[in-house]
Amino acid sequence: MARVRMHELAHSYVAKPAAPADYALKRFDFTWRNGGAYALLGPSGCGKTTMLNLISGLVTPSEGRITFDDVDVTALTPAQRNIAQVFQFPVIYDTMTVADNLAFPLRNRKLPDAQVRRRVHDVAAMLELEPLLGRRAAGLSADQKQKISMGRGLVRPDVAAILFDEPLTVIDPHLKWQLRRKLKQVHQEFNHTLIYVTHDQNEALTFAEEVVVMYDGYVVQVGTPQELFEAPAHTFVGYFIGSPGMNLLPAVVDGGRVRVRVPGTDVAVEGVAPPADADKLELGIRPEFLEIADDGHEAAIERVEDLGNYRLATVRLGEHRLVAKLAEDRPLAADRCHLRFPERFTKLYADSRLVA
Amino acid sequence: MRLALDDVTRRIGDEVHIHPTDLALEPGLNVLLGPTTAGKTSLMRLMAGLDRPTTGRVLEDGVDVTGRAVRTRSVAMVYQQFINYPSFTVYENIASPLRLAGFDADTIDAKVRGTAGTLRIDGLLDRLPAQLSGGQQQRCAIARALVKQADLLLLDEPLVNLDYKLREELRAELRAIFAARDAVVVYATTEPLEALIMGGNVVVLDEGRVLQSGPTVEVYRRPASMRVAQVFSDPPMNLLSGRIDDGRVRLGRDVGFDATGHLAELAAGDYTFGVRAAHLSLARNNGHEVAVPAAVELAEISGSETFVHAEHDDTRLVVQEEGVHLHDMGRTIELFLDPARLFAFAADTGGLAAAPTPPGG
Amino acid sequence: MRKSTVGLLLYFGFLLIPLYWLVLMSFKTNEEILGGITFWPETITFANYLEIFTNPDWYSGYINSAIYVGLNTAISLTVALPAAYAFSRYRFIGDKHMFFWLLTNRMAPPAVFLLPFFQLYQTFGLFDTHLAVALAHCLFNVPLAVWILEGFMRGVPREIDETAYLDGYTFPHFFVRVFIPLIKAGIGVTAFFCFMFSWVELLLARTLTSVEAKPIAATMTRTVSAAGIDWGLLAAAGVLTIIPGALVIYFVRNYMAKGFALGRV
Numbered sequence: 001m002a003r004v005r006m007h008e009l010a011h012s013y014v015a016k017p018a019a020p021a022d023y024a025l026k027r028f029d030f031t032w033r034n035g036g037a038y039a040l041l042g043p044s045g046c047g048k049t050t051m052l053n054l055i056s057g058l059v060t061p062s063e064g065r066i067t068f069d070d071v072d073v074t075a076l077t078p079a080q081r082n083i084a085q086v087f088q089f090p091v092i093y094d095t096m097t098v099a100d101n102l103a104f105p106l107r108n109r110k111l112p113d114a115q116v117r118r119r120v121h122d123v124a125a126m127l128e129l130e131p132l133l134g135r136r137a138a139g140l141s142a143d144q145k146q147k148i149s150m151g152r153g154l155v156r157p158d159v160a161a162i163l164f165d166e167p168l169t170v171i172d173p174h175l176k177w178q179l180r181r182k183l184k185q186v187h188q189e190f191n192h193t194l195i196y197v198t199h200d201q202n203e204a205l206t207f208a209e210e211v212v213v214m215y216d217g218y219v220v221q222v223g224t225p226q227e228l229f230e231a232p233a234h235t236f237v238g239y240f241i242g243s244p245g246m247n248l249l250p251a252v253v254d255g256g257r258v259r260v261r262v263p264g265t266d267v268a269v270e271g272v273a274p275p276a277d278a279d280k281l282e283l284g285i286r287p288e289f290l291e292i293a294d295d296g297h298e299a300a301i302e303r304v305e306d307l308g309n310y311r312l313a314t315v316r317l318g319e320h321r322l323v324a325k326l327a328e329d330r331p332l333a334a335d336r337c338h339l340r341f342p343e344r345f346t347k348l349y350a351d352s353r354l355v356a
Numbered sequence: 357m358r359l360a361l362d363d364v365t366r367r368i369g370d371e372v373h374i375h376p377t378d379l380a381l382e383p384g385l386n387v388l389l390g391p392t393t394a395g396k397t398s399l400m401r402l403m404a405g406l407d408r409p410t411t412g413r414v415l416e417d418g419v420d421v422t423g424r425a426v427r428t429r430s431v432a433m434v435y436q437q438f439i440n441y442p443s444f445t446v447y448e449n450i451a452s453p454l455r456l457a458g459f460d461a462d463t464i465d466a467k468v469r470g471t472a473g474t475l476r477i478d479g480l481l482d483r484l485p486a487q488l489s490g491g492q493q494q495r496c497a498i499a500r501a502l503v504k505q506a507d508l509l510l511l512d513e514p515l516v517n518l519d520y521k522l523r524e525e526l527r528a529e530l531r532a533i534f535a536a537r538d539a540v541v542v543y544a545t546t547e548p549l550e551a552l553i554m555g556g557n558v559v560v561l562d563e564g565r566v567l568q569s570g571p572t573v574e575v576y577r578r579p580a581s582m583r584v585a586q587v588f589s590d591p592p593m594n595l596l597s598g599r600i601d602d603g604r605v606r607l608g609r610d611v612g613f614d615a616t617g618h619l620a621e622l623a624a625g626d627y628t629f630g631v632r633a634a635h636l637s638l639a640r641n642n643g644h645e646v647a648v649p650a651a652v653e654l655a656e657i658s659g660s661e662t663f664v665h666a667e668h669d670d671t672r673l674v675v676q677e678e679g680v681h682l683h684d685m686g687r688t689i690e691l692f693l694d695p696a697r698l699f700a701f702a703a704d705t706g707g708l709a710a711a712p713t714p715p716g717g
Numbered sequence: 718m719r720k721s722t723v724g725l726l727l728y729f730g731f732l733l734i735p736l737y738w739l740v741l742m743s744f745k746t747n748e749e750i751l752g753g754i755t756f757w758p759e760t761i762t763f764a765n766y767l768e769i770f771t772n773p774d775w776y777s778g779y780i781n782s783a784i785y786v787g788l789n790t791a792i793s794l795t796v797a798l799p800a801a802y803a804f805s806r807y808r809f810i811g812d813k814h815m816f817f818w819l820l821t822n823r824m825a826p827p828a829v830f831l832l833p834f835f836q837l838y839q840t841f842g843l844f845d846t847h848l849a850v851a852l853a854h855c856l857f858n859v860p861l862a863v864w865i866l867e868g869f870m871r872g873v874p875r876e877i878d879e880t881a882y883l884d885g886y887t888f889p890h891f892f893v894r895v896f897i898p899l900i901k902a903g904i905g906v907t908a909f910f911c912f913m914f915s916w917v918e919l920l921l922a923r924t925l926t927s928v929e930a931k932p933i934a935a936t937m938t939r940t941v942s943a944a945g946i947d948w949g950l951l952a953a954a955g956v957l958t959i960i961p962g963a964l965v966i967y968f969v970r971n972y973m974a975k976g977f978a979l980g981r982v
Contacts, residue, residue: 043519043521044519177654177656177665180654180656181653181654181665181685184654184685185685188685199519200520201520201658201659202656202657202658202659205657205658205659205680206654206655206656206657224682225657225680225682226679226680226681226682228680229659229660229679229680230679230680239521240521241659241660242659242660243520243524243658243659243660244524245521245524286660287660288660288678288679305552305553305555306552306573307549307552307553308548308549308552308573308576308577308632308634309632309634309635309676310634325660328714328715329715404883406879406882406883425882426879426882426883427882427883427885427886427887431883432883433879433880433883435876435880437874437876439874439876439877439880441877441880441881441895442877442899443895443898443899444895452884453883453884453885456884456885456886457885497880500880500884504884
């Protein structure tokens with residue numbers, strides 16, 4: 001296990017990168033805590049695979065250094081780095097028994113037999129694979145095979161970090177739940193550094209203590225699931241996390257205060273100093289936090305969708321369209337309502353970044 | 357047009373894909389809801405005429421079209437895979453059904469550009485499908501299905517292979533497009549939420565049988581059986597077996613309360629009680645609620661909601677919480693259950709015995 | 718890195734030596750060939766090539782071969798395309814067995830079929846025609862073509878066919894307009910294999926012809942004159958025989974890679 005640090009790291013697949021657009025991964029500094037459970041979340045093409053390959057050593061960064069517990073590993077190969085990786089599709093040896101599959105990485109490293117047996121037994125117990133130990137891996141179901149793949153990563157006592165690359169893609173939806181739970185238990189038990197790459201917010205938020213959100217080669221936010229939801233650091237996070245995503249309204253600075261222009265009833269934001277040099281100001285509020293109240297800014301109701309347990313109201317405030325999420329039993333007038341923007345959850349974004 | 361399935365079945369060898377089914381579909385949106393392998397695709401293929409029913413008839417406006425070549429029928433279909441002609445440009449893909457129908461070049465051009473505009477791929481008309489993203493490819497396939505103005509439009513989980521944000525976007529667009537159509541639109545999905553968002557009518561399917569059909573929200577509020585309630589809930593409805601005796605409801609070993617409201621009229625006996633995850637809570641909201649002790653197994657977080665999986669009396673219960681919250685595994689908590697939100701199903705048949713009154717009605 | 722480069726170079730050298738020797742001989746006079754080993758012609762002569770291009774006995778051999786090879790490739794593809802489509806799209810009783818038996822034809826050496834073909838063609842008056850050789854080769858090429866094409870067709874999702882029917886295509890229209898372009902690569906690879914087999918096959922081609930359709934390979938084996946073997950001429954003929962094959966390989970090389978990737982071929 002190790003603390004993985006990335007110093008001034010950047011990567012480009014172009015030989016002589018000039019513009020920021022040439023970089024698949026823009027320059028950044030980051031430390032993956034020893035024993036942390038991280039998720040790396042972002043849409044396809046955001047640079048998360050590049051990030052993963054930099055950690056595992058499949059790709060050497062074009063700029064910057066990587067250290068594991070202060071040892072520089074920038075130039076080392078994946079094998080030398082002692083990284084375990086679990087891929088989308090289970091990688092196991094069909095002709096071997098489950099026990100041999102689990103023991104394989106240890107025997108390769110010439111560990112004494114007794115220790116191998118003990119480790120295999122521990123990991124099998126943890127993953128509930130014990131009844132299968134004597135069976136050949138061929139013919140097992142996809143989720144069992146994927147468990148064995150995970151087990152092969154977990155079995156090594158010296159592994160610096162375990163990387164998961166969308167490991168639940170091939171698993172049946174109703175079994176995903178069990179594997180997610182298993183993974184969390186495994187993390188509590190063994191305390192490995194785990195990095196879980198996915199484009200699925202559900203998996204990322206469920207698995208991780210901290211989520212690293214990537215967008216367009218930038219790390220746009222690192223935070224707990226709760227922080228991502230309640231205080232997105234970037235408009236992309238507001239859009240990407242949560243369904244439907246955050247409402248965004250263009251704002252202006254007027255007389256030293258930030259306002260959203262609405263004829264008759266401007267929405268003013270209290271308590272934040274507007275930055276002087278921002279090109280674009282936006283006000284963000286999640287549909288969950290936008291309150292429909294008895295007083296406040298008057299808005300027209302455009303549509304209400306009944307989604308069973310809750311309703312989504314699309315409302316018009318001046319020329320701006322917003323979505324509010326309502327409890328199913330919340331009464332609502334037919335055409336007009338009043339909106340309130342709770343201060344705690346109304347965020348200001350300058351050039352897409354959160355103004356603290 | 358009206359589409360009717362008259363006692364159709366579909367068997368392949370010994371395997372029954374569709375049990376005897378009668379179904380009448382009106383113009384408008386019809387959602388086929390069911391888990392994977394429920395028979396949604398099989399049923400759609402029968403409707404389209406791509407497969408021939410083993411027995412029974414398919415009727416269009418009362419006219420038997422069973423076994424008629426699909427080429428001569430007014431049907432369009434969108435698959436879950438992105439199916440386009442790889443060697444044609446987007447323009448030619450969309451134009452292809454029109455060319456075959458013998459429209460003149462100007463009409464074709466106008467229709468292709470119009471439909472492409474609706475689906476916002478009008479800037480991509482010269483590309484080949486392979487040069488498009490997944491979302492754009494599916495937009496192209498949908499445009500080709502829309503352009504011929506077919507009387508029967510079938511969509512087989514069209515959004516399932518897209519990222520969820522794209523799904524959200526396209527879903528809203530599709531709903532608007534369908535609303536402007538006069539065709540029988542059949543839209544298959546496995547997701548209850550998607551069915552609710554699309555609205556219209558729903559046909560709940562499971563293991564090759566139609567379980568229930570009707571207006572979507574109505575079916576959601578009054579599922580005819582336990583199975584419908586499970587299929588039409590995400591996460592599946594929580595089920596607890598219990599009894600009613602002397603005006604008291606007993607759930608499992610140690611939860612009991614007075615049978616009031618909709619439960620009061622139930623005869624004494626065994627029932628299975630159901631409650632949706634959203635109607636369990638971790639904090640008391642009113643005085644009628646009953647506390648159920650449970651141990652947290654996992655908190656699943658979906659971005660705007662937290663689903664707490666907990667175990668009570670060897671039964672797994674799921675609680676839906678608004679917002680994102682963290683819960684430690686193994687902790688003991690109390691879940692609050694509002695008796696007014698309970699569904700009751702007959703213990704033997706699984707049929708609905710009592711449903712809660714929907715809010716406001 | 719360096720070691721593997723050297724190894725590769727050695728390997729290519731080893732492969733190219735016979736080829737080089739053949740080309741070398743074709744530019745030499747018979748005297749020089751028989752006189753001793755030289756690695757470069759002392760006097761470059763084009764007489765051998767001139768002889769082939771001007772003497773009808775020689776060049777008609779090439780023309781004959783080209784005709785029956787072309788004929789064979791065309792017939793094989795025309796027959797195999799619908800057959801492969803049926804195998805890739807429909808399940809019918811005994812389809813797997815039929816597929817297997819189709820391929821068993823290739824397990825027997827061509828010589829086995831020599832006598833029946835000879836007899837049959839004599840009876841039908843097909844002996845010594847281009848069609849005779851082309852048809853005989855079909856016995857081997859059609860199964861191979863069906864097998865290769867079926868692999869490519871299986872890669873095309875069935876839903877594309879269905880979408881086409883829903884759009885209003887008739888089957889022939891769909892097949893030509895939509896389907897064929899999708900398996901271009903497969904057709905290229907198949908044509909290549911048909912060509913190669915037919916072009917190099919000697920036994921059937923020689924036995925089933927005498928004068929009118931005599932293939933180049935047969936011409937080459939019959940050039941022992943009273944003065945002994947004309948080595949230079951033979952070498953030149955050999956070079957000219959290799960060229961069409963090389964050209965075909967050059968044009969389908971990209972398709973070949975795809976074909977290998979699909980697990981057939």
